[in-house]
Amino acid sequence: EVKLLESGGGLVQPGGSLRLSCAASEFTLSNYAMSWVRQAPGKGLEWVSAISGRGVSTFYADSVKGRFTISRDNSKNSLYLQMTSLRAEDTAVYYCAKSVYGSPWAFHIWGQGTTVTVSS
């Protein structure tokens, strides 16, 4: 079964850093455009960052640009989100998501999410 499993969430102080991981199962992650989407408590979905299938191109929401970095390790079949200078407004469940083959940036497979809480 095609699956994504996020990890790395937790409680961090404002200004701190955290690295989220997303492990892919039963498919080759490097063949797909991938993304991170977050959802603040009680709120809607917010796209955060994306990386093209070959990892050549990366994209960021203005709210995280300069603070977050998306990357992938094809040898580990994993996606990452390095988050620095964290703010209270970054508190959310973070999902990694796999694009539909042939329709990049429509997200077919989602992980279960990992929770990031930024608080002192």
Next chain:
Amino acid sequence: EIVLTQSPATLSLSPGERATLSCRASQSVTSYLAWYQQRPGQAPRLLIYDVSNRATGIPARFSGSGSGTDFTLTISSLEPEDFAVYYCQHRSNWPLTFGGGTKVEIK
């Protein structure tokens, strides 16, 4: 940034009724519009991509239509498991954005 406005915010219907959800874009997204369902405590689930293509495993009662700036998700006959929040999302340009959501609740 393309703003997606979903209406209504809440739709109160009974099982078996037809649901019609709207998503309006602030500028044309051509045909690059998707719909997701999210049940409480669960990750979103792709229903429709590129306006009208049902994702794998999605029942035929879900259908999408529209073009340019006005889009509709129709659920022909609501099943108990369809009561959830629905989001539209475009992939026309950067940044990707989602609509604010429509909650379909049991009347």
